[in-house]
Amino acid sequence: MKKMIGSKVALYPMPVVLVGANVGGRPNYITIAHVGIADLGTISLSMGKSHYTNAGIVENECFSVNLPGVDLVKETDYCGLVSGRKADKSKLFETFYGTLEKAPMIVGCPVNMECRLVGKVDMPSHDLFLGEVVETHVDESCTNGDKIDFSKVHPILFAMYDKSYFKLGERFADAWSVGKELMK
């Protein structure tokens, strides 16, 4: 039986990321789960226009996307609770820089992407930043050869309705494969 619950975005769970940007010359990190893949090489971030980090992204024309593991859930949640205007959140983490030089990344996150800002869509309440991934850094312990093994990343997944953080479950099927039997 279907129930109508109004106009609710129900595209969950989404991976939780820590977005890094220099603001006023200092690294800052903010927690975002309203993210997306916009093109084969491009990530989208939906960020409330009033956030402290937005100006840093525009100023430096770059940002980082860091995937925390479940071990960082307290720090990750904290970075969504407290503005960089009020606290120096960079003290929570060890920061490193890469190719773009101005996109701060978190050593303790198993996956880090450096993104060049390639667009900004002015949405009614949010800035939609589009970032082309320039380089990806991964903990060697989370790879199989050059591929990232997400079962080793232990990402944090978010669903907004009951304010949940979930773990990733088991790998159970092969994409572009398990449906082939219906092609007969």
Next chain:
Amino acid sequence: MKKMIGSKVALYPMPVVLVGANVGGRPNYITIAHVGIADLGTISLSMGKSHYTNAGIVENECFSVNLPGVDLVKETDYCGLVSGRKADKSKLFETFYGTLEKAPMIVGCPVNMECRLVGKVDMPSHDLFLGEVVETHVDESCTNGDKIDFSKVHPILFAMYDKSYFKLGERFADAWSVGKELMK
């Protein structure tokens, strides 16, 4: 130890959805995992420009986003393998329509969103469709009151690197809460 693996989008896992649109007056469904949340009420879909479904979205100015459960993994994978140009994929599912009247939805998917097309960003290789959610339909068995309980939805999560479908794991922490102890 960090390893650089080049410019790889590593924003996974993402929820797998079946996007519905009428094409030539007939319901069609395509599997997409390169999705996103673009604003509080708006979803983004990144779809290769050559897909059969894109013209239907533009023509009808609407589409649906359906979240399949793991029980539909074969059908979901199949809808990403075969073009609507070659097969009538609507025969796999029971279709229903809602408020927008022209956005076909799948009864067998526990969550369905009707979206009005509000924008299209021309990305280098993909169309980025922006859809405002107009109404959300949920199986009553997947709700707690008016809230969707994603542990009951059993969504399919996708990671591109090793062509994986994952299940959702356990709920392990409260968002906007677990990090509060670091505020002291």
